[in-house]
């Protein structure tokens with residue numbers, strides 16, 4: 001299908017073209033849950049410091065006697081200025097625990113009895129904040145260190161992609177939609193996939209879902225990964241020209257295994273797919289060492305945000321980035337009057 | 340567990356799977372082998388072919404599933420029925436991908452050797468075999484720890500040498516934790 005045909009179909013699917021405008025185009029990161037988690041708190045013993053000259057002595061003592069090794073992000077000292085301009089200084093002694101009573105702690109602090117007030121219990125954040133939002137919540141309880149990850153901030157504030165990036169992403173997703181439309185004509189599931197080398201924007205492979213044909217494992221992702229292998233002169237499945245799949249053909253010097261820069265599986269590649277991959281496909285992408293996935297529609301059993309987050313699964317040795325919502329209205333509409 | 344064989348026949352089927360794991364090792368592939376048993380006969384066999392095909396999904400189970408599909412095509416058998424009557428014997432716990440593949444074709448019984456701590460989909464990393472996934476396919480039962488020590492030994496032999504197919508700079512991929 002040519003570019004203009006695709007655009008025509010998209011127009012038919014979505015007469016209101018507003019979703020095709022890059023500036024209104026949604027591209028949402030699918031992050032590990034830890035970036036959106038609420039700030040967890042634990043109880044800690046604190047004391048008021050009445051003689052500030054002895055701050056450093058006390059801190060030195062606490063760092064050996066009660067190291068905050070479980071909570072290295074927590075600052076020991078909290079200074080609060082009251083309305084009459086006097087400053088109160090509180091110091092974290094240690095995490096609260098049932099078998100460590102106030103009296104026990106007091107008995108270990110005898111050399112500081114002249115400079116500390118009574119001991120109390122406060123809530124402190126138990127893990128380091130990963131986002132500015134978590135940081136702001138955490139510091140309402142107690143001062144903590146925050147090392148801002150610029151990429152995470154950009155992702156959360158929708159400033160990771162510029163206009164040109166979004167246009168390119170949209171173009172590749174349109175190619176995936178083209179493949180889904182071919183599938184639809186063939187009474188196959190309307191899911192299309194494209195694998196791209198983002199450095200050159202070269203399309204490495206494109207295909208659609210063939211599971212409803214003769215092979216139940218030929219999901220779009222599985223086929224696309226195999227077409228990448230084909231582009232490197234190998235592969236596991238056979239296809240016919242009637243399938244209208246595509247894979248580029250790497251030159252001999254490009255696929256030479258001795259070369260340190262030669263292609264290896266899907267390393268460095270981006271997958272564009274109209275529907276969220278299932279858990280088999282998401283794990284196939286881990287094995288294939290894909291760098292990034294963009295998908296359109298969500299799926300109830302999808303493994304890149306809906307049912308699982310395989311791309312950031314703890315315990316797996318390769319993680320990849322995932323973005324969803326790309327031309328999702330059109331990807332959703334591919335399913336109307338299917339089957 | 341309702342895998343229909345007694346312990347000694349389970350072991351003898353597993354022993355057969357080891358032949359294919361060893362064949363993988365000889366071919367410089369991760370040594371995992373499997374057989375699919377149907378009506379008390381071996382219907383299909385498989386071993387890792389990842390390096391050979393340059394396709395990281397070419398695990399033993401996928402290879403064997405492909406062969407069953409070919410068999411059903413050739414002999415006009417109902418593939419859904421055949422898969423539902425099959426028992427898989429595999430030297431290592433199926434990974435997350437293969438566990439999902441086994442569900443999507445409808446294999447209902449799996450016997451495996453050692454745990455797959457890195458990728459296991461039948462208890463080690465995730466429980467794909469029993470999680471609620473109606474659209475993917477029926478859940479399946481597992482019998483584990485059948486000749487596990489032998490399977491671990493084979494894997495150790497492989498990992499002592501390195502996967503020579505990965506270019507130097509790409510053996511250790513830095514995790515992108517978002």
Ligand SMILES: [Zn+2]
Pocket residue numbers: 219220221277278279280281282
């Ligand atoms: Zn899939």
Ligand SMILES: [Zn+2]
Pocket residue numbers: 398400433434435436437438
């Ligand atoms: Zn596997």
